[in-house]
Amino acid sequence: MTPNRREIIKGAALTTTGMVLGAMSPLKSQEAAAEKQTKQTSDRPQPSTSRLLAGKVALVTGAARGIGRAIAIDFARNGANVALLDIADPTGGMPISGYRLANESELDEAVAAVRALGVKALKLKVDVRNHDAMKKAAALTVRELGGLDIAVANAGIAIWTTIEGSNEQQWRDTIDVNINGVFNTIQAVIPHMKARNGGRIITLSSIGGRQGVVGNGAYGTTKWAVIGLTKSAAIELGPSNITVNAIAPGPVNTPMYRSQGQLRSGGLKSFEEQDKVVGAMLPIKVKPALDPQDIADTATFLASDHARFISGDVIDVALGYNTIYTA
């Protein structure tokens, strides 16, 4: 999925050096100078495409399962040491009907899967809503894994209820995890990234943060807020060489999406019907929902040197659903 930039640039240089140059008119010499410049640019050392994150340290929240787990594993596959953070307790949060939060054995399994790839893994059983605990988790990551270069604020919840039908607690809980949790994560990692003279922060928004959402108003509100937070942090942290970008996924095969709550809010009876109805709205028909790895591909790209000049952006990974946006 990540474009092979080395090949693209190399291809461009080959085309220009393949041109037959005649006698050196002033125009030709300008062209020759431009060609030399192009060659110098294409000769610039490029990051290895096989181990994009070799030697880096990453902290991923909501890493016990779903998208967070896939990102943690893909980072490890690319050579990063990873701290996997999750609440890892279905009773530890607010009651959510329609699915459950991850449990501790899922977090243990994800940690083991990362370790099996030959890198260091750190298990952090922490609630992203807890500001002090997040600061301690970031500090522990630095102590145990030797630094902190990449953070993914992925942990999130969905409480499927309309704005009219929501009670105050459901509204507050959604805001608390999906906005305050992202803020806590970003604030906790900033000093450590500054100490490394740079870093990468990736947040998880949603196609629900790009348009109004029926039957899940609080969730949609928080995913819009994540984009505002991402862009503001990108301005603030740019001078410290820290990039901040959001990924806005479409439907992804995870417990959150394949949940009774999601079915209920869409007036759907089965996951087959979900695939049929949602799949019909997606321009790319290869599959009716993304796999977590599809989001991990983009996260690894954003965390890598390939994306070092991209900041304040929102990348829709949505099987083309984003084509309905006005901009």
Ligand SMILES: NC(=O)c1ccc[n+]([C@@H]2O[C@H](COP(=O)([O-])OP(=O)(O)OC[C@H]3O[C@@H](n4cnc5c(N)ncnc54)[C@H](O)[C@@H]3O)[C@@H](O)[C@H]2O)c1
């Ligand atoms: N699945 C989708 O279709 C989809 C689409 C767009 C955006 N997203 C976003 O992607 C992110 C990951 O979603 P997912 O589908 O993998 O969901 P998921 O429910 O499968 O995984 C979320 C993880 O976050 C953890 N978590 C929840 N609250 C926490 C807290 N307070 N502290 C620490 N950990 C906590 C859970 O235990 C779980 O392991 C979320 O932010 C979600 O909103 C998902």
